[in-house]
Amino acid sequence: MSYDLIVKNGTVVSASDTFVADVAVAQGRVAAVGRITGEAKTVVDAKGKVVVPGGIDVHTHFDMPFMGATTIDDFTSGSTAAACGGTTTVVDFAIQKKGETFRHALDDWHTRADGRCAVDYGFHMIVVDFPDKAEKEMDKLVDEGVSSFKLFMAYPGIFMSDDSTIFRALMRTKENGGTICMHAENGSVIDVLVKKALAEGKISPEWHALTRPMTAEAEATHRAIALAEIAGVPIYFVHLSAGDAMEEVRAARARGLPVFAETCPQYLYLSHADYRRPGFEGAKFVMSPPLRPEGNSERLWRGLVRNDLQVVSTDHCSFCMKAGTNQPGKELGKKDFSKIPNGAPGVEYRMLLLWDAVQKGRITENRFVEITSTSPAKLFGLYPRKGHLNPGADADIVVIDPNKPHTFSLKNHHSAADYNPYEGVTTKGSIRDVFSRGTALVSDGKWVGSPRHGKFLKRTPRTF
Ligand code: URP
Ligand code: ZN
Ligand code: ZN
Secondary structure, three states: OEEEEEEEEEEEEOOOOEEEEEEEEEOOEEEEEEOOOOEEEEEEEOOOOEEEEOEEEEEEOOOOEEOOEEOOOOHHHHHHHHHHOOEEEEEEEEEOOOOOOHHHHHHHHHHHHOOOOOOEEEEEEEOOOOOOOHHHHHHHHHHOOOOEEEEEOOOOOOOEOOHHHHHHHHHHHHHHOOEEEEEOOOHHHHHHHHHHHHHOOOOOOHHHHHOOOHHHHHHHHHHHHHHHHHHOOOEEEOOOOOHHHHHHHHHHHHOOOOEEEEEOHHHHHOOHHHHHOOOOHHHHHOOOOOOOOOOHHHHHHHHHHHOOOOEEOOOEOOOOOOOOOOOOOHHHHOOOHHHOOOOEOOOOOHHHHHHHHHHOOOOOHHHHHHHHHHHHHHHOOOOOOOOOOOOOOEOOEEEEEOOOOEEOOOOOOOOOOOOOOOOOOEEOOEEEEEEEOOEEEEEOOEEOOOOOOOOEOOOOOOOO
16 A cells, blocks of 8 residues: 555554554545555654644634734734644634624635635634524524634623623524634623723733633623523633633533533633733733633643633734734733733644643643644534544644753744744643645644645534
8 A cells, every 4th residue: 555644653642542653644634543564655753752633723813803903913824833833723713894794704704814824724703793684694604614603792892792692693503503602701891890990090901901800701601601501502612711710611511511611821821920021011911811810720720631621722813012014013002901902822832832731741642632633623513524633534643742842932933923922931842743634834843834735624513
């Protein structure tokens, strides 16, 4: 038998097993796993290395206009950063504008991504406007492979939906098999706190966090779970940050409800203390929900181990600090924290940060694969095409060198952002090779791919 590629002698890690094997690839798919005797055009020696399915990041914002700026990473730089960090699939958010159809918004995002994305990609739809007539359009999107919809309980006047809209959208997913992804923060309460702080002259980045308390996230999480329970459908919480919100998810799951949640590396590795960095530096970490006080991350780590949280995504939303040639940066909020564009880069750092957690004994290598690849594939209609390395799956393969450290820096990242939130952090392990559908995107730690390689992924309706 002749293959296109064999990754030889690696320690193959799946969500359930760890074993030494070769992985053979033919026509972009995994053809065999085991002791392979055949030949291949390309043979990569992975002895002493770890071989995992490509990372799946189900929460990115490439080329996203928001709060008076547009994220600095478009689909090309964002997806290149993803690949260099071991992520071979992203699910990005298309945004419906007020009064606009989903169709129009989706066409817009297809135009942004088509021929410009290095890794395979899908879309969620951000629902801003949901008149009755949009319900049928929502069904159509699910048929077209855009099977998840993000609604916001925060950002009044921009993204926020009221409870009746949320409830109607949830109910519709019972008919069409879509999944509602929820940004759970009580936006009305936060708005009052923000106005009060500004009136008192509290303008620095730290006040972004001080006006978005954990309880505002926990309350919204509780409310959304109740709405999903009444509607009789599953719900998925995006970028869960607060231990108290996680307790709501845990309690609901203990009652047997189909409630799921992701957290992000920033909530595991950074904390409120980062807002106290000198000058305006805290703005680097202005995102919503905000970074939480020290001690909170320990609760999230426990939740990841116990499966209270099923996914780690990034919420990659990269705004520069300084204004660029055609984009304002976080400086927009120098005199008013509420004007700092919310978000930070992350897509390139997730896999190594979590692999480091394996090395430190926080999670097993199998749990690493589960939360970075297998679970997101299953929850977002990409399985069995993605999320594992069994024969038949897309040959999205990442080879990690567990013995070569990697230090995060602005100097070596591939994002166009002008800062790295993890500057100077060294992980035990580095990304050596990345293949997407059998094609090399990263070889020996260097980008060798085409920024046009990625294909749109039509995702299936939910299967849970
Ligand atoms: O601060 C954030 N998270 N920006 C991106 C928008 C969102 O809510 O995901
Ligand atoms: Zn959000
Ligand atoms: Zn987001």
